[in-house]
Amino acid sequence: MRSSSIQRNTAETAIELTFNIDGVGEARIDTGIGFFNHMLTLMTKHGLFDLAITCNGDLDVDQHHSIEDIGIVLGQAFHESLGRKEGINRYATITTPMDEALSTLSLDISGRPHLVYHVEGLKDKIGVFDTELVEEFFRAFVNHAKVTLHVNLLYGKNSHHIVESIFKGFGRVLDEATMENPRIKGIPSTKGSL
Secondary structure, three states, X not given: OOEEEEEEEOOOEEEEEEEEOOOOOOEEEEOOOHHHHHHHHHHHHHHOOEEXXXXXXXXXXXXXXXXXXXXXXXXXXXXHHHXXXXXXXXXXXXXXXEOOEEEEEEEEOOOOOEEEEEOOOOOXXXXXXXXXXXXXXHHHHHHHHOOEEEEEEEEOOOXXXXXXXXXXXXXHHHHHHHOEOOOOOOOOOOOOOO
């Protein structure tokens, strides 16, 4: 089973996370941040993996530590769950509409952390959620999952719709890239490792 459970405790956050790549889209999310709970639930549902997260963070300071640390732990769990990465597609590109917003995400499970994030025009906040933390979440995930991720907003006006398009696409791109392909023998790299 391609799954992982991780606990991470710091002076800023206490996180318990369980991740199963080969799930059915079941989410049990409690980050203390309502909008972020919603985005992670969408990501899980559309990625068809199972994800359970509890996070007790220093929200009296702000949301940054909780969101970044969840990105770290999810990235670690993703990396651990893939094991040797044998027989996976490795690459995926997904374009996802959400009403007037359209985003494209491209993923390479490369072993090389790199984030390209082209998302312009978000309002500073969606409710009480700091939208600059979307990029921080993806940067933390990429660095600890050891993947290359390109996030490109093609267009959109409503900030909620834009971020929702991105998180739905993120789930979908993770699903497609991690699918086991019977035509791929061993590790999908001419180097023999990822």
